Amino acid sequence: MNNRIQILKRALIKMGKDTESDRLEAIEDKVHPGAVIAIGGAEDKTYHGKILKRVFDLAGGKDIDITVIPWASKKKDAGEIYKKIFEHFGAKKVFLLKERDRKEALDAFERTALIFFVGGDQKRLLDALEDLDLINEIRRNNKKGLVVAGTSAGASILGEHMPYYSEEEEKVLYYKGLNLVPNSIIDQHFSQRHRIKRLQDAVKRFDGATGYGIDEDTAIGFQDGKETFQMGSGRIKILPE
16 A cells, blocks of 8 residues: 555656645555564465465555565575465565665565565674665655564564674674564574573563564564564463563
């Protein structure tokens, strides 16, 4: 909805119809923030995967455009499986942004209904987004209805405080995430990698923050900072209890 409003508004401005454009601005102000979905990693990546289908449907379903960002991963084929799955679900166009190009990313964001972050290394992903100055663009578009989802490292980056284990320093470091879920810490592969102590420490460190520990093949959804659903084969630990 938001992308159609933007395109029509630009056309009206070019035609000199400022009053109609102002009316569209008023409509745009009423657009609700887009959903934010954090997946704990290792989700079902088949054409029958319920979590990925839920993400797809929340973004509008058939005939939508989708942007897949694989920059957390070093694998050459990173993101290809998600492109195939979303195309199978009925996406009109899937932009798989293999190159780190700001213009290409912004062009995709203008058309897309969903941004999906692939797993890998969340610091690598965060660095790429910061280098291309895309974080505020993602926040702005999410506030206007763009759905944002991520799996594994792509989930951790969605919170306000992002935990990251530095092998070089041999300890957990914290960075500012995208803050699409305010006052939150999102951790993934939770039970599988025994991260309860890590999440407890993070919640103590950031007083007032809520910690979400998400198991593999499990997801949690948010809308305007509030939890809207949980689904999957695992569990989600929320701290403080």
